[in-house]
Amino acid sequence: xxxxxxxxxxxxxxxxxxxxxxxxxxxxxxxxxxxxxxxxxxxxxxxxxxxxxxxxxxxxxxxxxxxxxxxxxxxxxxxxxxxxxxxx
Amino acid sequence: xxxxxxxxxxxxxxxxxxxxxxxxxxxxxxxxxxxxxxxxxxxxxxxxxxxxxxxxxxxxxxxxxxxxxxxxxxxxxxxxxxxxxxxxxxxxxxxxxxxxxxxxxxxxxxxxxxxxxxxxxxxxxxxxxxxxxxxxxxxxxxxxxxxxxxxxxxxxxxxxxxxxxxxxxxxxxxxxxxxxxxxxxxxxxxxxxxxxxxxxxxxxxxxxxxxxxxxxxxxxxxxxxxxxxxxxxxxxxxxxxxxxxxxxxxxxxxxxxxxxxxxxxxxxxxxxxxxxxxxxxxxxxxxxxxxxxxxxxxxxxxxxxxxxxxxxxxxxxxxxxxxxxxxxxxxxxxxxxxxxxxxxxxxxxxxxxxxxxxxxxxxxxxxxxxxxxxxxxxxxxxxxxxxxxxxxxxxxxxxxxxxxxxxxxxxxxxxxxxxxxxxxxxxxxxxxxxxxxxxxxxxxxxxxxxxxxxxxxxxxxxxxxxxxxxxxxxxxxxxxxxxxxxxxxxxxxxxxxxxxxxxxxxxxxxxxxxxxxxxxxxxxxxxxxxxxxxxxxxxxxxxxxxxxxxxxxxxxxxxxxxxxxxxxxxxxxxxxxxxxxxxxxxxxxxxxxxxxxxxxxxxxxxxx
Numbered sequence: 001x002x003x004x005x006x007x008x009x010x011x012x013x014x015x016x017x018x019x020x021x022x023x024x025x026x027x028x029x030x031x032x033x034x035x036x037x038x039x040x041x042x043x044x045x046x047x048x049x050x051x052x053x054x055x056x057x058x059x060x061x062x063x064x065x066x067x068x069x070x071x072x073x074x075x076x077x078x079x080x081x082x083x084x085x086x087x088x
Numbered sequence: 089x090x091x092x093x094x095x096x097x098x099x100x101x102x103x104x105x106x107x108x109x110x111x112x113x114x115x116x117x118x119x120x121x122x123x124x125x126x127x128x129x130x131x132x133x134x135x136x137x138x139x140x141x142x143x144x145x146x147x148x149x150x151x152x153x154x155x156x157x158x159x160x161x162x163x164x165x166x167x168x169x170x171x172x173x174x175x176x177x178x179x180x181x182x183x184x185x186x187x188x189x190x191x192x193x194x195x196x197x198x199x200x201x202x203x204x205x206x207x208x209x210x211x212x213x214x215x216x217x218x219x220x221x222x223x224x225x226x227x228x229x230x231x232x233x234x235x236x237x238x239x240x241x242x243x244x245x246x247x248x249x250x251x252x253x254x255x256x257x258x259x260x261x262x263x264x265x266x267x268x269x270x271x272x273x274x275x276x277x278x279x280x281x282x283x284x285x286x287x288x289x290x291x292x293x294x295x296x297x298x299x300x301x302x303x304x305x306x307x308x309x310x311x312x313x314x315x316x317x318x319x320x321x322x323x324x325x326x327x328x329x330x331x332x333x334x335x336x337x338x339x340x341x342x343x344x345x346x347x348x349x350x351x352x353x354x355x356x357x358x359x360x361x362x363x364x365x366x367x368x369x370x371x372x373x374x375x376x377x378x379x380x381x382x383x384x385x386x387x388x389x390x391x392x393x394x395x396x397x398x399x400x401x402x403x404x405x406x407x408x409x410x411x412x413x414x415x416x417x418x419x420x421x422x423x424x425x426x427x428x429x430x431x432x433x434x435x436x437x438x439x440x441x442x443x444x445x446x447x448x449x450x451x452x453x454x455x456x457x458x459x460x461x462x463x464x465x466x467x468x469x470x471x472x473x474x475x476x477x478x479x480x481x482x483x484x485x486x487x488x489x490x491x492x493x494x495x496x497x498x499x500x501x502x503x504x505x506x507x508x509x510x511x512x513x514x515x516x517x518x519x520x521x522x523x524x525x526x527x528x529x530x531x532x533x534x535x536x537x538x539x540x541x542x543x544x545x546x547x548x549x550x551x552x553x554x555x556x557x558x559x560x561x562x563x564x565x566x567x568x569x570x571x572x573x574x575x576x577x578x579x580x581x582x583x584x585x586x587x588x589x590x591x592x593x594x595x596x597x598x599x600x601x602x603x604x605x606x607x608x609x610x611x612x613x614x615x616x617x618x619x620x621x622x623x624x625x626x627x628x629x630x631x632x633x634x635x636x637x638x639x640x641x642x643x644x645x646x647x648x649x650x651x652x653x654x655x656x657x658x659x660x661x662x663x664x665x666x667x668x669x670x671x672x673x674x675x676x677x678x679x680x681x682x683x684x685x686x687x688x689x690x691x692x693x694x695x696x
Contacts, residue, residue, distance in 0.1 A: 011684055018216050025212040029205060029392065030385045036198070036374035049338035053372045056201035057433035058334070061208045065426050068215050068419035075220075076412055084685040086410050 010082035017078065021071050028060040099166055106171075109144075110310050116140060117314075121511045130510045131275060137514035138273035138521050141311055142288045145304045145525065152296035152303050157554055160297030160561065161228040161537060163407040167302055172413075173420025175302050176404045178309035180207075180425055182258075183265030183524035184587045186312060189429075191495025193436035195365055198374045202387040204429050208422060209388070210395025215418035218396055219405040221606040223414040224683045226690025227406065229534070230399040230598065231542040234620075236692065237605045238613040239676065241547050246620040248538050250597030251399045253624065255531045256572065258398075258590035262528035263289070263569075264576040269521045273514075279577060285525070286573045293529045294562050297537075301529045302407060308522035309424065315519020316428050316499075320435045323506035327442065327450075333434045340441045344371045347444040351453050356489040364476050364492035371440060379644040386644075390651040394591025397598040400527075400534035411686035439498050442505060443491075450505055453488050460486050465504035469497055532572070536565040588648045589631070596627030596654025600662050608666075609680045615666025622661035627654020 032039065036052030044054050051059075079085035098105075120133055158164050167175065185207070192200045227233045231251060235244030266285030271278045292304040324333035329340070348354065348370050357368045375381050395401060404421075408414045442450040452460050457479050460466060469475040476492040479485075500520075503512035540561035545552055552560070597620045604611040604619075627650050633639035635647040645652055671677075682691055 007681065007685060014684070021212065021216050025209060025216075029209045029388055033202075033205065033374075033384055033388065034381050037376050040372065040374065044338060047335060047338045049341060050372055052374050053198060053201075053341060054338070056198060056205055056374075058430050060205050061426050061430055064209050064212055065419070065422050067212060068422055071212075071215055072412075072415040072419050075415060079412075079686050084687045086412060086686050086688075 006082055007084070010078065010084045013078045013082070014075065017071070017074055021067060024063070024067055028055070028063045032060065099168065102168065102171055106306060106310065109307060110314075113141075113311060113314065117511065117515060120514060121509060124509055124511050130513075133510055133514045134273045134517055135275070137518040138270065141518045141522060142525075145307060145522075146288060146291040148304045148307055149292040149294075149296060149300040152300035154296050154299055155555070155558060157557065159299045160558055161406075161541065162403075163297075163299040163302045165407055166409050167407040169408060169413040169417035170420050171306050172302070172404060172408055172417040173424050174309040175305035176401065176417070176421035177424035177428075178305040178312060178522070178526035179301075179400060179404055179530035180421070180527070181312065181428055181523050182262055182527040182587060183269075183520060184261065185428065185432075186316065186520050186523035187265070187496045187499050190432040190435040190439070191498035193433050194440055194498045195367065195369075195495050197369045197371045199369075199380070199384060201433065202384045203391060204433065206388040206391025207395065208425060208429055210392035211418055211422040211425075213392055213396035214401065214405075215415055217603050218402060218606065219414050219418050220411045220686065221683050222402060222602075223405055223408060224411050224686060224690060226692040226696075228541050228696070229538045230402055230602070231538050232546075232692070233605065234598075234601055234616065235542060235546065237676070237679065238601075238611075238616040238672075240613055243613055243617050243620075244542050244546060246617055247598065247601070248542050250593065250620055250624055251538050252535055254398065254590045254594035254597070255400060255535045256568075257586050257593060259528055259531040259535070259568075259572045260576045261586040262524045262531065263572045265524035266521060266528060267573075267576065269517055269524065273517045273521070282573050282577050286569050289525055289528045289532065290566065290569055292525065293533050294565050297558075297561065298403075298407060298533060301533055304529065305526045308526040311522040312519045312526075313424070313427055315515045315522070317431060319502050319506075319508060319512050319516060320431055320438075322508055322512065323502055324434075324438060326506055326508070327438070327448070329438055329441075333438060334430050337434045337437045340437050341372055344437065344440055344444060347441075351444060351488045353444075353488050356487050358480065358489040361476050361478065361492045362473070364474070364494050366489045366492050367440075368489070371437065383644040383646075383649070386649045386652050390588070390595060390649050391591055393595040393599045393655060394651060397594035397602060398591065399538065399594075399598075400530040402602075403534060403537075404530070435502065436498060439502065439505065444488075452491055453486060455486055456484055457486060460491070465501050468504065469493075469501055474500075528572075532565060532569050535568050536561055539564050539568075589650075592627060592631070592649070592651030592654065593624070595651040596623040596658060599623075599655050600659045604662060606680070606683065609677050610666060610671050611662070612666050612669055612672045612676075614669040615662045615664075618665035619658045619662030623654045623658025626657035627651060630654065 032055045039052035039055060040050040042051040044051055120136065124133060154160055222233055225233055231244050231247035234247035263282060263286060267278055267282030270285045271281035274281065293301045320333055324330055330336035353367055354370050358366050375384050405414045405417060408417050442448055443452045445451055446454055460477050466475055474494040474497050477486060478490050480490050500516060503516065540557060544560050545557050601616045601619045630653040631647055631650040634641050679691060
């Protein structure tokens with residue numbers, strides 16, 4: 001496969017990964033907080049937080065941290081598989 | 089002593105050096121604790137904490153001095169991901185995060201958590217949309233990217249203007265905070281303290297630029313996170329709330345809801361008294377109206393898009409050794425920031441419980457005036473005007489609307505409310521100083537670098553040699569710092585107002601030109617200039633109209649959220665003008681292709 005089409009595949013996969021992560025980001029930045037009053041009727045097991053409060057004070061933050069470590073790993077895999085990664 | 093000059097071995101030895109530093113800091117805390125037992129005065133302990141840590145930062149700044157361009161502008165691009173994460177966390181967490189956030193949650197309840205969500209989730213945008221691409225590009229400053237991607241001095245100049253407006257708004261609040269803390273710890277007047285604070289800030293940045301700021305920020309992160317976590321965890325254990333307060337405050341949230349019924353929180357209300365507020369809203373009351381929802385999500389959106397547009401944050405990722413390291417570094421940054429941000433709501437909740445629960449010795453609400461005034465911490469903070477006890481209905485009992493406080497004391501008075509030794513208060517002062525200084529350093533450097541590199545070198549005197557460029561950079565740093573201190577000494581705005589505005593300004597002018605510069609090849613110079621100018625002008629106009637009450641806010645989008653209007657206008661202007669004008673030339677389009685792949689050299693050479 002030539003370099004140009006390899007670059008096109010790389011960029012397509014990069015864009016797909018971007019979209020996946022922005023969808024997750026959107027849900028935990030906006031959607032879960034919009035429905036916080038309903039979520040508050042649910043309690044987080046063991047820790048006993050109202051879920052709506054928990055998501056704003058802690059839950060969304062944990063999702064963001066985990067998501068970013070996963071993103072770094074996934075993007076690096078795409079770079080390597082497409083031969084677009086930097087030398088180690 | 090030569091470790092700072094032998095680059096290879098210095099980087100390899102970083103874990104050892106900062107491990108040793110952390111151990112030394114812990115030993116210093118223990119020494120202070122012993123001296124306190126031996127009878128050392130409280131004032132002296134506070135002075136030693138702030139003085140000792142600031143001298144260490146100055147020492148690191150001095151050791152990191154440099155006369156090389158890439159060391160001055162991007163720390164030689166060799167900062168490992170984890171350490172850059174710590175430096176970014178310190179750069180990011182300002183005096184406001186450290187001192188004001190927990191108090192904000194205490195008074196504001198659930199709606200205030202929009203700041204907690206917004207100031208963390210923005211890093212997803214930084215990692216996914218921007219940092220790796222800007223790192224590959226190889227720029228020294230954010231306007232450097234705008235200027236090269238879109239071409240022409242006008243685009244570069246617009247980016248410099250947005251950067252200066254946003255960062256200068258922010259830096260005055262930070263210099264103000266260093267002045268406040270220094271004046272309290274060193275027992276000198278605010279007007280003098282603010283210049284001493286500036287001197288300390290400048291020593292950390294002036295001699296070594298980005299390299300010095302990087303290594304002092306790592307040191308400042310360690311101090312600020314220890315200073316934030318130790319008092320909260322100690323308080324939690326002492327009061328019997330549990331070993332890890334962040335995980336166990338769920339029951340406290342429910343208990344507070346019961347106590348709020350008992351004390352009629354949200355029913356009994358009073359207006360602020362000389363800048364101090366009483367508890368007027370419930371702790372766990374998420375917005376339940378349409379406007380309330382809009383206010384929550386727009387504040388989240390502004391803080392996130394602002395994060396991804398603030399040059400002092402973006403430029404931290406120019407310093408990593410590779411694109412891969414830049415991505416990892418964003419993740420580490422957020423982890424280090426998370427440690428403070430998931431603690432603040434726990435602190436706010438437990439402080440509230442301690443005030444409301446009549447079964448606890450610390451309780452305030454529902455007690456008699458005499459009992460409330462018997463608390464030592466109430467007397468102490470009342471004497472400096474941060475607490476006010478007013479029996480408005482003259483029944484001899486303090487209701488929830490009769491106890492007023494400055495929200496900052498939720499953090500500052502934690503050690504005293506829980507009866508911890510004074511050494512912990514000294515530690516908190518050192519932490520607040522570290523938080524404010526590290527952010528001020530990052531901001532001042534972002535402004536001075538943009539003016540010296542983009543305005544002076546790229547536009548005014550492109551023939552200037554390295555020495556001249558570095559001298560100009562330092563002179564500008566001093567002037568901007570002095571201007572910031574002069575404005576800060578006027579004490580124009582509350583800290584939080586200025587901080588939120590900085591995010592709004594940055595997103596109004598820079599968010600879409602930066603994102604579309606990478607993700608939309610068709611974006612061109614005319615579009616980018618239109619985006620920056622229209623965004624900044626419309627955003628500023630909306631702020632002016634709403635803040636001065638010349639216009640009612642649209643669906644609850646008040647002055648803290650004006651970035652939504654500015655960035656919206658910026659996007660429309662940029663897309664419309666781009667489509668009306670010709671596509672960028674092939675060279676520009678190839679440049680965009682090149683920055684999209686990590687492999688290969690940076691687009692700009694290492695000393696440009």
